[in-house]
Structure formats: structure tokens, C-alpha cells
Amino acid sequence: MRCWDPRIEEMPKEELQKLQFKLLKTLIYKVYSFSPFYHKRMKEAAVHPDDITCLSDIKRLPFMFKKDLRDTYPDGMIMSEQEELVRYHVSSGTTGKPTVVGYTKNDIYNWSESLARGLTSAGIGRGDVMQVSYGYGLFTGGLGLHYGAERIGATVLPTSVGNTERQIELMQDLRVTAIACTPSYLLHMGEVADKMGVSIKNNTLLRKAIVGAEPWSEQMRIRIRDWLGVDAYDVYGTSELSGPLFCECEYQQGFHVWSDLIYPEILDPDTQEPLPPGKRGELVVTMLQKDGLPIIRYRTGDITTIREEPCPCGRTHPRLERLSGRVDDMLIIRGINVFPSQIEHALLGIPDVGEHFMIEIDRKGALDEMLIKVELAKEAFSDKIADLIHTKKNVEKTLKNALNVQVSVELTEPGTLPRFEGKAKRVIDRRLI
Amino acid sequence: MNCEQYMIRQISLFSENKPGRLAALAKACQEENVNILAFSIAEADGFGVIRVLVDKPDVAFSRLTALGFNVAFTHVIAVLMRDEPGGLFEIASKLSDAGINIDYSYAFSGKNKAILILRVDKVEEAIKLLLSHSFTLIATDSIQ
Numbered sequence: 001m002r003c004w005d006p007r008i009e010e011m012p013k014e015e016l017q018k019l020q021f022k023l024l025k026t027l028i029y030k031v032y033s034f035s036p037f038y039h040k041r042m043k044e045a046a047v048h049p050d051d052i053t054c055l056s057d058i059k060r061l062p063f064m065f066k067k068d069l070r071d072t073y074p075d076g077m078i079m080s081e082q083e084e085l086v087r088y089h090v091s092s093g094t095t096g097k098p099t100v101v102g103y104t105k106n107d108i109y110n111w112s113e114s115l116a117r118g119l120t121s122a123g124i125g126r127g128d129v130m131q132v133s134y135g136y137g138l139f140t141g142g143l144g145l146h147y148g149a150e151r152i153g154a155t156v157l158p159t160s161v162g163n164t165e166r167q168i169e170l171m172q173d174l175r176v177t178a179i180a181c182t183p184s185y186l187l188h189m190g191e192v193a194d195k196m197g198v199s200i201k202n203n204t205l206l207r208k209a210i211v212g213a214e215p216w217s218e219q220m221r222i223r224i225r226d227w228l229g230v231d232a233y234d235v236y237g238t239s240e241l242s243g244p245l246f247c248e249c250e251y252q253q254g255f256h257v258w259s260d261l262i263y264p265e266i267l268d269p270d271t272q273e274p275l276p277p278g279k280r281g282e283l284v285v286t287m288l289q290k291d292g293l294p295i296i297r298y299r300t301g302d303i304t305t306i307r308e309e310p311c312p313c314g315r316t317h318p319r320l321e322r323l324s325g326r327v328d329d330m331l332i333i334r335g336i337n338v339f340p341s342q343i344e345h346a347l348l349g350i351p352d353v354g355e356h357f358m359i360e361i362d363r364k365g366a367l368d369e370m371l372i373k374v375e376l377a378k379e380a381f382s383d384k385i386a387d388l389i390h391t392k393k394n395v396e397k398t399l400k401n402a403l404n405v406q407v408s409v410e411l412t413e414p415g416t417l418p419r420f421e422g423k424a425k426r427v428i429d430r431r432l433i
Numbered sequence: 434m435n436c437e438q439y440m441i442r443q444i445s446l447f448s449e450n451k452p453g454r455l456a457a458l459a460k461a462c463q464e465e466n467v468n469i470l471a472f473s474i475a476e477a478d479g480f481g482v483i484r485v486l487v488d489k490p491d492v493a494f495s496r497l498t499a500l501g502f503n504v505a506f507t508h509v510i511a512v513l514m515r516d517e518p519g520g521l522f523e524i525a526s527k528l529s530d531a532g533i534n535i536d537y538s539y540a541f542s543g544k545n546k547a548i549l550i551l552r553v554d555k556v557e558e559a560i561k562l563l564l565s566h567s568f569t570l571i572a573t574d575s576i577q
Contacts, residue, residue, distance in 0.1 A: 376447055376480075376503060383445035383484070383507040383552070384536055385477045392478065410479045412449050415501045 002314075004120035004152065005113070008260055009315045016259040016316060021055050023288040024263060028052050028061070031294045035079040037072060038296060058263065058286060059274070063297045069099040069240065078102040080292050090138040091239040092342070092404050101140075101239050102292040108147065110289050111242040114261055115148025118247035121256065121313060122233040124178045124208055126153035131171060133181035133189075134213070134335070136160045140243025141213055141335070145180040145235075148244075154178070161185065164192045171204050178208040180244075182335040183216040183224070183232065187366030190228050201229030210235050210247055213335035214368075215323065217433050221252070234322055238302075240295060241287055246320070251312050254319035261289055264320065265297070266306050269327040277308045282327050283320065301327050331427065333361065333368045336405045340426050343372060346402035352380035352391045356417040363431040369408065372399060376411045436560045439570045440508040442490045442577065443550075446483045447503035450476055458483060461500055467493045470576060471550060473539035484539070486511070486550065490577055509552045511571040512563055514540065516547040524549060527566055533559050 003009045011019070028049045031038035042048070045062045052058070069077060078085070078100070085102040092098055103111070124130065130149040134141030142160055149156045157174055159167050161181075168189060170176070179186065186209055193200050200206055209224065212235035224232045236255050237245035241262070246255040257264055262285060266275045269282040283302045287295040303325040308318050331338045340359060347355055354375040362369050372395075380391055388411065395409045420426075448454040455474070462469055462485075472485040487493045490506065497504045514520045521540075528535060528551075536552045548571065553559045563570060 378503055381445075381447050381503045381505050383443075383482060383505055385475050385482060388447075388480065388482070389477055411447075412480075413447060413501065414503055416449070 004117040013316050020259055037077045061297050063299050065299050070097045073097045074100045079294050080104050089140045089239055104291045107292045112147040112151045114245045116151040119152050121249035123250050128154040128177045130154045130178040131157040131159055131176045133159050140239045144243035168193045175205050177205050180210040182214050183211040183220050184366045191365055206230055214332040215433050249313040254321045256315050256317045256319050259317050277306050280305050333370050333405050338403050346399050352377055358417055359427045361429045371408045373410045373412050375414045436557045438572045439560045441573050442506045443509045444485045445505045445507045448481045448483050450479055450481050461496050465492050465496050508556055509550050511548050511550050513569040514547040514549045516542045531562050
């Protein structure tokens with residue numbers, strides 16, 4: 001199948017823009033009437049829904065930040081009544097408070113539709129066996145791809161993360177043809193398979209991978225193709241927008257963003273002025289059909305560019321390029337978003353260590369390893385090695401609970417970590433991506 | 434009985450496991466004219482603890498603290514040990530029979546005798562026990 005929904009995917013640009021405007025108008029009226037959060041924000045910005053007379057009027061609307069989700073925890077930004085919600089996902093917050101996303105039935109439908117189009121455009125469909133090796137649960141990756149793959153009629157193997165040897169056995173035994181996971185986990189699987197004497201290229205039917213949730217590169221794409229015999233397609237989304245939403249088509253030149261679901265803007269992160277197509281800037285997102293948690297001019301912090309020129313695949317929707325960075329200091333470790341401020345916050349709650357820290361990130365084999373160096377507090381020094389090891393393990397456990405990702409801790413002598421007067425540079429990232 | 438005279442103040446020092454830390458400690462002791470009588474280094478996952486017996490513990494403590502080291506005093510006992518087969522056994526077995534646990538220990542042997550330094554969980558009990566079995570303990574004022 002070439003297109004999942006050709007009527008939308010091949011709709012002429014002018015028609016798409018008309019549709020977008022109609023959806024935007026409806027959205028703005030809806031949030032003005034039903035969302036106390038957006039109502040207040042629009043009042044403060046002195047904008048009324050009637051002021052939106054064309055698509056570019058969107059710039060009159062105020063921005064929304066991840067901080068807003070945190071400040072209104074747990075559900076202050078959710079517009080739908082609870083009985084309309086069919087699911088929650090929760091992601092870890094930047095300073096301890098998580099962010100909650102509520103989904104109506106329609107939100108889940110659109111999310112699955114978006115991925116159904118994307119997976120189809122990558123050449124996956126009925127007859128494929130798709131192993132979903134993203135985490136299932138509060139994280140959106142596993143369930144998101146699961147629903148998308150089921151929608152197109154693929155056979156889903158919901159392995160989630162971990163137990164890699166078993167995943168490789170199942171990949172062989174159940175004749176898996178496609179996989180969804182982080183790019184580094186795919187490479188890790190390749191290494192584990194090699195150790196088991198299994199060549200993914202020669203001993204499995206795996207041919208396509210939907211990979212994302214962390215930074216990767218063209219070099220990794222080539223390595224995955226040459227070594228594993230697998231074509232890798234980029235996928236993008238964040239939990240606030242629903243989860244993984246958009247993936248690359250067979251031409252692998254950026255992911256199509258469906259104009260009936262999203263209105264993307266690329267802004268200069270400093271001046272907030274729109275940048276022309278082809279220029280790099282911060283992706284700011286308005287979700288046109290989201291009910292549970294409306295998203296209007298959400299500052300994603302992701303840096304990318306938009307491509308408006310027609311894609312050889314025939315789809316009329318613009319494409320976003322692979323993300324090239326962040327406007328803030330967010331790190332992505334094994335697919336999990338980590339802010340240094342989370343570490344700072346967690347350390348404040350541990351009297352045994354000081355508040356100064358350094359983060360060192362390496363890629364050991366294919367997987368990210370994060371080492372956090374902290375200073376042992378004077379009062380916490382015990383002459384007994386067992387006590388010190390206990391302190392170290394305790395810090396590791398506290399940080400793991402706060403970040404949802406495994407960390408190693410190194411205890412250092414007081415006063416030895418760098419102090420910063422201006423902007424702190426606490427991260428040493430040695431990953432070669 | 435006054436056990437305190439046998440409780441020797443050992444300096445324990447937290448150290449990252451990297452070159453130059455022992456040298457920094459030794460240099461500080463040299464500059465303060467502090468003599469190191471015995472020491473040991475225990476290492477774990479990326480860090481270590483250096484333990485030293487010195488003749489002027491207060492001088493060493495304040496200098497090392499001023500240098501930014503994480504330093505603490507710990508009470509240890511030092512017992513004379515026969516420097517021949519069975520010497521360690523007779524001490525260790527007495528402690529073991531009394532249910533006293535050795536957290537850590539280090540030893541050195543000199544010309545005619547050996548000295549065993551012990552950190553135990555029940556210091557006073559250990560001192561009384563060893564004295565009652567006619568072992569010789571080193572008194573603090575004889576070295577510090």
C-alpha cells in the first residue's frame with residue numbers, strides 16, 4: 001500500500017491550509033470556552049478567538065511551556081472531563097514533578113492514525129511482524145507504536161525493553177520483519193546477537209526499524225544498514241504531543257508532519273520571530289485536533305528545520321529534518337529525557353553529598369552510560385568502606401528514582417568539582433553519535 | 434579500668450582513587466614534621482580510605498582539613514603480636530570467641546616484634562579482653 005489515507009496525505013497544499021485554518025479556528029474557540037488555563041492566557045495576552053483571521057495570526061497567541069504542565073500538575077491543563085479520558089501517560093518532570101497527559105478516545109485514534117500513515121510510508125504494513133522494543137507503561141513509546149502497528153494490520157510483538165537475548169530469540173522464531181526501538185538499543189541488539197552467534201543480517205528477517213527518542217545520525221543509519229541489513233527510519237514525537245507521532249517515508253529525508261494534526265512553526269529561539277523554511281530554529285507546535293490536553297504554541301525546545309518542497313513520495317505534507325539539538329540543556333539518555341536541574345533537585349534531598357555535580361556521558365558498546373560525580377559531605381565520611389559504598393548506592397538509587405534512568409555515581413573529595421560563576425557547564429558528553 | 438589510654442586516634446582520610454593523593458598527604462605530614470607510624474590504604478569503587486597512625490594527630494588533622502581533605506578520627510587499638518606462626522591466631526581467636534568483630538586491621542613487623550592494629554565494633558570490650566589475656570597494648574601516650 002502506498003498511502004494509508006491518500007485523501008489526506010496527497011491533498012493539495014492550498015486545501016490543506018484551508019483545512020488547517022478551519023481546525024485552528026475550532027481549536028481556539030474550544031480552548032477559550034472550555035480550558036480555564038488557555039482562557040486566562042488569552043485574556044492576559046488580550047487575544048480573542050475572533051482575532052484569528054488567518055493561519056499566520058497564530059503568532060498572536062501566547063506560547064506554552066513544559067513548565068506550564070508542571071505548574072498545573074496533575075491535571076490543570078486537561079480540558080476534557082475525566083470520564084472522557086481513556087488513558088493517562090506520565091513523564092518525569094524537570095524538577096521532580098511529572099507531567100501528565102490525558103487522552104480522549106479521539107486523541108488515541110488520531111495518534112494511531114498518525115503513526116499508521118507514517119509506518120505505511122516507511123513500507124510497513126499487513127503481513128509484517130513488528131517487534132515493539134520501546135518501553136511499555138507510563139512512557140509513550142511502547143503503547144504508541146503498538147497501536148499504530150496494530151492499526152495497519154501488522155502483527156505486533158510487544159517485547160518492551162530489556163532481556164535482549166530473549167528478544168533476539170523471539171525475533172528469529174516469530175520471523176520479525178520490523179522493529180521499533182531507540183537506535184542505540186538496535187545497535188546493542190546487534191552486539192548481543194553477534195555474541196549469541198546470530199547475525200541479524202543473515203539469520204533474521206528483520207529489514208526495517210523505526211528508531212527515535214534519542215539523537216542519532218546519518219552515520220548510524222549507514223552502520224545499521226551495512227552491519228544489520230536494516231533500513232532505519234526516524235520517528236519523532238514527545239509525550240506532550242501524544243508520543244511518537246511522525247516517521248520518515250521510504251525516501252528517508254525527514255519525517256512528514258501531518259498538516260491536519262499539527263501546525264509547526266520554526267522560530268528563532270531568542271527573538272521568537274518565525275524563520276523561513278530551511279533555517280534552523282526551535283520547533284513550536286500547535287496540535288490541531290487534540291482534546292484531552294490541548295497544545296497551543298508549545299515550545300518543544302527541539303531544534304530542526306522545515307522543508308516545504310514536494311517529497312518524491314508524493315505526499316504533500318511538509319517534512320521536518322532530523323533534530324539537531326536542543327535550545328536548553330536537556331540530555332537524552334537511553335531515550336529518556338534528563339535535565340541537569342532534575343539532578344540538582346534530587347541531590348538537594350541527600351544530606352550525604354554536596355550540591356555540586358558533574359555529568360559524564362559515554363557510550364559503552366551501543367548503550368549510554370551516565371556517570372554523576374558528587375562530593376562526599378564532611379559529615380557523611382565514614383572510615384568504613386561499607387558505609388561509603390552504602391552512601392554511593394543510596395545516591396544512585398535516589399537519582400534513578402528521580403530520573404527513571406540508571407546512573408553510576410562517583411564520590412569525590414569535597415571542593416574538587418568545578419564551581420561555575422556564569423553559565424554552568426556540568427555536562428561532558430563523550431558520545432560519538 | 435581506664436580503657437581510654439589504649440584507644441589510639443587514627444586519622445582516616447577520604448580520597449579519590451587518582452594519582453597524587455598519597456603524595457599530598459605525605460607532603461603535608463613532612464611539612465608539619467609529623468611522623469607516620471603506620472598506614473594502610475583501602476580502595477573501593479572509584480574511591481579509597483587512607484588510614485594513618487601518626488605521632489601528632491591534632492597537628493596532622495588540622496593541616497589536612499585546611500588542605501580540604503575529608504578527615505575523621507577513628508579509635509583503633511594496637512596490640513603487640515608474637516612475630517612467629519600462631520601470633521595472629523591467638524589474638525584473632527580470642528576476639529572471635531568473645532563475639533567481637535574486626536571491621537578492619539593492618540599490621541607491621543619490626544625487629545623483634547610485630548604490631549597489629551585493629552578497628553573493632555566493641556572497643557572497650559576488646560581492650561579488656563586482650564589485657565585479661567596478658568597481651569600488651571600500646572598506650573596512646575607512648576606514641577602520640
